[in-house]
Amino acid sequence: RRTAAVIPAAGRGVRLGPGAPKALRTLGGTPMLIHAVRAMARSRAVSLVVVVAPADGAGEVKNLLDEHALPDRTDILVVPGGETRQESVRAGLDALPEDVTDVLVHDAARPLVPVDTVDAVVEAVRAGAPAVVPALPLADTVKEVEPGRPGEPEPVVATPERSRLRAVQTPQGFDRATLVRAHDSVAVNGEGATDDAGMVEKTGVTVVVVPGHEEAFKVTRPLDLVLAEAVLARRRA
Ligand code: CTP
Numbered sequence: 001r002r003t004a005a006v007i008p009a010a011g012r013g014v015r016l017g018p019g020a021p022k023a024l025r026t027l028g029g030t031p032m033l034i035h036a037v038r039a040m041a042r043s044r045a046v047s048l049v050v051v052v053a054p055a056d057g058a059g060e061v062k063n064l065l066d067e068h069a070l071p072d073r074t075d076i077l078v079v080p081g082g083e084t085r086q087e088s089v090r091a092g093l094d095a096l097p098e099d100v101t102d103v104l105v106h107d108a109a110r111p112l113v114p115v116d117t118v119d120a121v122v123e124a125v126r127a128g129a130p131a132v133v134p135a136l137p138l139a140d141t142v143k144e145v146e147p148g149r150p151g152e153p154e155p156v157v158a159t160p161e162r163s164r165l166r167a168v169q170t171p172q173g174f175d176r177a178t179l180v181r182a183h184d185s186v187a188v189n190g191e192g193a194t195d196d197a198g199m200v201e202k203t204g205v206t207v208v209v210v211p212g213h214e215e216a217f218k219v220t221r222p223l224d225l226v227l228a229e230a231v232l233a234r235r236r237a
């Protein structure tokens with residue numbers, strides 16, 4: 001079997017605030033995207049990384065990848081992304097060579113995922129699970145609310161039992177055909193999902209969870225950058 005990683009990196013990073021596209025913002029002086037590519041390439045199972053660049057930034061991303069050291073055994077492709085994360089992942093899937101059987105989808109915004117987490121996902125897919133997500137138990141209790149008018153207090157409608165909830169991360173791993181089928185059916189039925197495993201669930205395939213890692217958190221808001229810099233500094237110490 002051959003495993004490839006698709007890295008959606010075409011988002012603007014609106015929640016992070018003004019500046020360069022999020023994937024190109026630096027951590028420890030190195031663009032987040034480069035950290036994310038290295039995190040995938042560090043796994044011996046991953047022989048190809050497909051980077052999905054901002055639609056108008058594929059050239060810039062190619063230059064960045066040329067400037068930074070990456071393992072020789074890993075092939076890299078760059079393709080332009082779309083308006084939504086889903087469209088960007090689709091563009092990455094469409095660029096995969098025929099011989100790829102297993103696919104990881106990994107957010108550029110999770111630059112610090114440890115290689116052991118990547119390998120655990122790959123192993124579970126190779127062992128026969130068609131869809132695998134790394135996940136962690138939640139620290140906070142979660143409430144479901146009835147969204148009201150802006151400014152009005154929202155009534156709580158349910159409190160799901162916390163011990164049964166998991167916060168999911170990436171890389172999410174899939175049997176290629178399963179993931180492509182899910183993207184095809186979402187493209188027909190409209191209505192997206194916020195992650196790839198969610199789309200696979202909608203096709204009736206069982207998704208399984210493996211242990212995630214604290215350091216696989218997503219850089220979403222400015223405070224996440226502070227944490228990411230601290231994690232990197234601790235690694236380098
Ligand atoms: N992504 C993408 N194409 C899009 C939107 C998002 O490739 N049209 C990617 C992002 O680059 C990121 C990953 O999907 O690596 C996860 O998305 P998120 O954390 O939401 O990043 P952004 O969409 O860039 O951030 P925001 O939602 O705050 O604008």
Ligand code: MG
Nearest residue numbers: 011012013085
């Ligand atoms: Mg987004």
